[in-house]
Amino acid sequence: MDLRLKPQDVVVALKLVALSAAVASPWTQPELARSLHLSASEVNHGLKRLAACHLFNPRERRIIRSGLQEFLVSGLRYVFPAQLGLFGEGMPTSLGASVLAERLRLGEDDQVVWPLAPGAGDGAHVRGRLLAPLYRSVPLAAADDPVLHEYLALVDALRVGRARERAMAKDELVKRLAS
Structure with a gap:
């Protein structure tokens, strides 16, 4: 193996x-x-x-x-680099997820979403830059578990965020992993 x-x-x-x-x-x-x-x-x-x-x-x-x-x-x-794609509709992640969005003022151009088929997930679909999830089942798993969704969003912010956003994600992740 x-x-x-x-x-x-x-x-x-x-x-x-x-x-x-x-x-x-x-x-x-x-x-x-x-x-x-x-x-x-x-x-x-x-x-x-x-x-x-x-x-x-x-x-x-x-x-x-x-x-x-x-x-x-x-x-x-x-190890697992990410690239933002075109605009589309999906489930918020990275800066667009509630764990970080509450601290930032984001416009539509700043939203980051996982592409998700219409009607799938919990209905919290927004328009933003598309980001391929870390793994294909991530949007489904995140829709079922809000805590997991927050962790995955923080990880995505580390992967695609700018320096300030990565620092915020790092601080939040360190705090959560320490508890």
Whole structure:
């Protein structure tokens, strides 16, 4: 098995962080797969890759937050680069998501969205610059889990934001991962 991280592994890691804040009960791989709209084998292989990269402790079944923080803040935008596309309708992410939009005054040109089929998701569609999600199932998983949506939006801000916006996303992410 190839032990290099894949984009869906980052999504799995962020979901586990989101779950640790919200759920006291243990999770199972099939439940995790369903909630992320991934296959069980994708989750299983993702956890193995995260463990190989010292981002997941399989014995304690938890994310190593300090390592994840370092990777997200310093390496993610280089390992999984992103480019903004044309304008379209979709689900808000990055600067357009509520976690950062509350602090910024954004015009339509500043909105960033994941492309999403009309009628899909929670109905919070806006017009903005299209950004391919980190992994294809991200919009569906984010629509089901607002906390995961916030983490993914912060990660997207680190990937495509300007210096000020990346700094805001970093500060918020560091604060959340420390708790």
